[in-house]
Amino acid sequence: MGADRITANGDVANKIGTYGAALLARAHGVKVMVVAPESTFDLTIADGDDIEIEQRSGDEVTDVGAVRVAVEGVPAWNPVFDVTPAKLIDLIVTDKGVLEPPFDAAIQRWLK
Numbered sequence: 001m002g003a004d005r006i007t008a009n010g011d012v013a014n015k016i017g018t019y020g021a022a023l024l025a026r027a028h029g030v031k032v033m034v035v036a037p038e039s040t041f042d043l044t045i046a047d048g049d050d051i052e053i054e055q056r057s058g059d060e061v062t063d064v065g066a067v068r069v070a071v072e073g074v075p076a077w078n079p080v081f082d083v084t085p086a087k088l089i090d091l092i093v094t095d096k097g098v099l100e101p102p103f104d105a106a107i108q109r110w111l112k
Helices: 018-027 103-111
Strands: 012-015 033-035 081-084 091-094 097-099
Touching: 012 018, 018 081, 091 103, 097 103
Parallel strands: 033 091
Antiparallel strands: 012 081, 091 097
């Protein structure tokens, strides 16, 4: 999988659905590899809980074309990204090398 942002502990934000894919991979014994450039790392963010997740318009969920299919006033949660916890990731491959868990220590060593 790719990554839009990687935190200091190795949690990864990517397009919605990535977390679910990582859960399925883990459940079936398939390894998860993240491939991302160094510029994707944001060490000012400790972990995935601190990543601000962009939201799309709720209309994408409540409407089909110009027709509303949900009850008026019902809010919709429509995130663009989700966060995959580092514990579900086996490797992070960067333009400068491969990182293995535990990622918080590996990221610190890699940046030196």
